[in-house]
Amino acid sequence: MKTRQTRTSEAQPITMVYDMPSVLPPGTTPVSRLYYEDWNIKVVDREKTGCDNYLTPNRRDFYKIMFMTSGTGVKTMGKNNYYIDERTILFLHPNEIVCWRNTSPKAGGGIFCMFKKRYLDQHPSLKLIIDRYKFFTEKKILRLSEESARMVHSLLTQMKAEATTGNPLAEEAMQAYVQLILIESLKGTDYAPVGEITNDYRHVYDFFELLEKETNLANPDNPIRMRTAKEYAEKLNLNPNYLNGLVKKHTGQPVSTLIKNRLLEESKALLVQTNWTLQEISQIIGFADQPNFSQFFKRYVGVTPNDFRRSPISPDYEG
Incomplete structure (x- = not known):
């Protein structure tokens, strides 16, 4: 496997969403706007749903934790580009203008966890950890060790299973998983941007x-x-x-x-x-x-x- 340094040096600036092949029908915009749906917290398997190039220019009412297990891409957050590969975890704030461009032949794998602002308000202990360690603001993209990546993947997998139980306490349990994921991610290292847009x-x-x-x-x-x-x-x-x-x-x-x-x-x-x-x-x-x-x-x-x-x-x- 190539080292992170080699991959970063080979990463080429991508300025257009349509520079990379798209599975979307011709003429279909990759602009995505979703923030009025009624849910509190959910987990999405990226390997099953796929992930095409997209741009989310408007505010969302949810926080998003994006864990990459395979594939590569360029994430534009605010006014910086970030080269993303496996073992990378991203913490996306609701107010962030985000763009994703695939740079690998096939959409990579991973798991997304999303929770609404109101969900965070309902769980002060979760909000405390996020505020204390500045997740989603200063800590936005972290590169995890192999051990931490395995642990985070395991926690997200368990969290996804919890979400399917239908148990009335499932959402309570899921916020505990989020806290464990945040704590495990603190063992990672800040991931520097590739460059400005x-x-x-x-x-x-x-x-x-x-x-x-x-x-x-x-x-x-x-x-x-x-x-x-x-x-x-x-x-x-x-x-x-x-x-x-x-x-x-x-x-x-x-x-x-x-x-x-x-x-x-x-x-x-x-x-x-x-x-x-x-x-x-x-x-x-x-x-x-x-x-x-x-x-x-x-x-x-x-x-x-x-x-x-x-x-x-x-x-x-x-x-």
Whole structure:
């Protein structure tokens, strides 16, 4: 097996999501937005579900522990690139803008553990460990020893089995496993970034950061005001065509489509997570009246806002 130093020196900068082969249908964007689903904690087997290239530009309401057992890739977190291989564990904060690019021929293996913010609030002892040792903030990517990697893999496997029991105390037990995983990970070593992102990607990052800032605090007193590519380009002091070209190069879709998708996902979240009326949500999203909002929502989601609120459409987990 190659050493970490050799692999790092061979790692080449990857600036576009579409630089690597994708199992997604042609023209399908790898932009993933999932934060309105109703669960507290879950474990996903990466080897079974796979992991294609993806970008998560919007806030999530969950923390994510990502443990790699095989394969390689480049993880962009914030404004840094990290070269990832086996025995690496990542701690992804809900507010982090994240992009993943596979660099191995096949998607690698591993296990994901995700838990909601509310789950952390319900378990003060877990929150204490995270805060004390600065997981998800200063400790984001750790390279584990072989012994620690085996232990973490075993704990995650046991945790996954616990999740399938249906026992009413399963979630309590799972948070204990998370604490053990965090403690075992402290035996790892900080993993340094490969390098900063390109200037092109920096503009893409700034766009998504601004889009998220505009939408994630939306409420009846603070409705969304920017809804066009031109408005975002002006705010970023960029030519609209230039910004659109960069964003399309990195994600496969134009700025207008990404804004539309973000408005739809915020609409879904507000419908599921609040008891605000359709008129209030319409105004928050930026529509002058509720019929136009309902028409917009049904056109792209396939059901009316009321139908979605009664029975949320929950997509399969990606990435």
